[in-house]
Amino acid sequence: MNTTLFKTPLAVAITAAGLALAGTAGAQSTDLEARLADLEARIAAAEQRANQAEQRAELAEAQAEGRLSAEEVEERLARVERRASGEEGFSFNAYARSGLLLGEDRKSIPGGPGVTPAGAFGGNVGRLGNESDTYAEAILNYRMRFDNGARAHYRTMLASGTTTSNDWDDDSNLNVRQVYAEFSDLPSFTGAFENASIWAGKRFDRDNFDIHWLDTDFVFLAGTGAGIYDVQLADSWRANFSLYGRSFSDFPVSPEHPGDEGSTDSLILTANNYFGNWQWMVNGISAADNDERDIGAGQTAADSGFQTMVAYHGDSFFGLGEGNFKVALLHGQGLGAEVKGLGSNGELTDDATATRLGVYGTTYLTSNWRIAPALLAETSRDRLASGDRYDWATLNLRLANELTENFEMQYEGSYQYMDLDQGEGGNAVSGNWGKLTIAPTFKPQVGGFWQRPEIRAFASYTDWDSELNGFGGSFGEDGFTGGQWSFGVQTEVWF
Secondary structure, X not given: OOHHHHHOHHHHHHHHHHHHHHHHHOOOOOHHHHHHHHHHHXXXXXHHHHHHHHHHHHHHHHHHOOOOOHHHHHHHXXXXXXXXXXXXXXXXXXXXXXXXXXXXXXXXXXXXOOOOHHHHHOOOOOOOOOOOOEEEEEEEEEEXXXXXXXXXXXXXXXXXXXXXXXXXXXXXXXXXXXEEEEEEOOOOOOHHHOOOEEEEXXXXXXXXXXXXXXXXXXXXXXXXXXXXXXXXXXXXXXEEEEEEEEEOOOEEOOOOOOXXXXXXXXXXXXXXXXXXXXXXXXXXXXXXXXXXOEOOOOOEEOOEEEEEEEEEEEOOOOOOOOOEXXXXXXXXXXHHHOOOEOOOOOOOEOOOEEEEEEEEEEEEOOOOEEEEEEEEEEEEEOOOOOOOEEEEEEEEEEEEEEOOOOEEEEEEEEEEEEEEEOOOOOXXXXXXXXXXXXXXEEOOOOOOOOOOOEEEEEEEEEEEOHHHHHHOOOOOOOOOOOOEEEEEEEEEEXX
C-alpha cells in the first residue's frame, strides 16, 4: 500500500478548513434563533389546536342537527385526538440519498461501501465520499385504534435504486420491499402475550440494527412470513419468534445437463431473546432440494444451516462517557454462513463456516466535536468451494465538528485489510485499502450523528495495494487503479 496516504495534502486541508471555520463559531448569537424557534413551535401548536377546534365545532353542529348522537360525537372526538397524537391515521417516512462521484478525470468512477474485493463477502468500508448511486425508500403507514383498545398498523414500502446520473433511468429497479399488517394491544392476549404483537406479510424485521457509517446491518432478517414480538417469558426475558421465507433464483442441477434447472425457497425460523441490554438470536435455516444445486468442482450446495448472534446494546460510550455503543458476535454454518443477510445465499457449501464481529460507538468529545469509531471483521472457510478462505477487517472513524447551527465539517478515515483465497484453481490476494475524506456539510440544524437531512460536498483520497487488482471487480479497471482523488456532492435524508 502507498504509505503516503496519510501524508497527503488532505491532512493539511482538513486542519486549515477546521481552523478557518472554527473562528466564526463563537460569534454566532443564539438568543434570536432560540426565540424564533420557540415562536415557530407555538405557531405550529396553535395551528393544530385550531384544526382540532374546527373539527370539534363541525361535530357539535352535526349533533345539534340530530345527524350524530352524543356517543358518536365522543367517539369521533376521541379519534380526532388520537390522529393528532399520531396514534391513528396516515403517516409517511422516507430515506433517500443521491450524489455525484467523480474521479480526477471528471468522469464517474465506481463507488459504494462494497467497492473493495472483500465487499463481495460483506466487507464494507466507509461510505462518506464513497457513494455514487441514487437510492430512495418511501414508507406509507396507516395506523388504526379500535373501540376495544386494539391497534393495527399497515405498512407499504417502495424502494428504487440506480447508478445513472440521468433524470430518467430505463434500468431503474423499483421494488415493493415491505407489505405487512401488525396487530397489538389485543385484549384477548393475556399472560406472557399481554404486550405481544403479531404480524404477517413481507417486511424487514423490526429489530434489525446496523453500522450506518459502513452502510451494513449487523444482522438483516427480512422476507415474507409471520411472527410475534414481545412475548414476556420471564420478568427479565422478552422474546420474538418468526418464520421468514426467501426465494432462491433458479439454478442448474448438473453440469452435464445445463438445461435442467431447480428452484427452492429458504425458510428462516428465528428466536430473538432479550435480557436487559443483552440479545441472543438463534436461527435455523432450511432450503429443500438446494443440495441439488451444482456449484462447481463436483460440489453441491447446503440445504440447511444454523446462525446465532450475541449482542450488547450499550447506553453509554463503552462505559467511558455519555453516548451509545453496540457490539455483536455472529457465527454461522451451512446456509447460516451468510451471517448478516440471513437465508439470502444459496451458493454456500455444506461445510461453510463464518464468524463475524461488529462494534461501533458514538459520543461527543467536546460540546461541538463528536466521534464514531467502528470495527467490522469476518473470517470464513469453505464458503463457496472446498478450501476457500475469506478474511477481512475494516476500521472506520467518523468525526464531525459542528461550527454553526447549520454547518459542520465531517471527516472519515477508513482502512481495510483483506486476505482472500478462492481455493483450488481460483484467485488469491491479500492487501490493504484506505480512504480519507473531508466533507463540508450543511444542515437545517446540527446536533448528533442521526440528524438529517444534510447536503455535503466531499473530497476523498483512496489508495490500495496493487495486488488487489488481480481479484476482479472494479479493481484494475482503467481509471480505477489506486492512489486517486475523487470529488462529489450528495444529499441524504431520513425522517
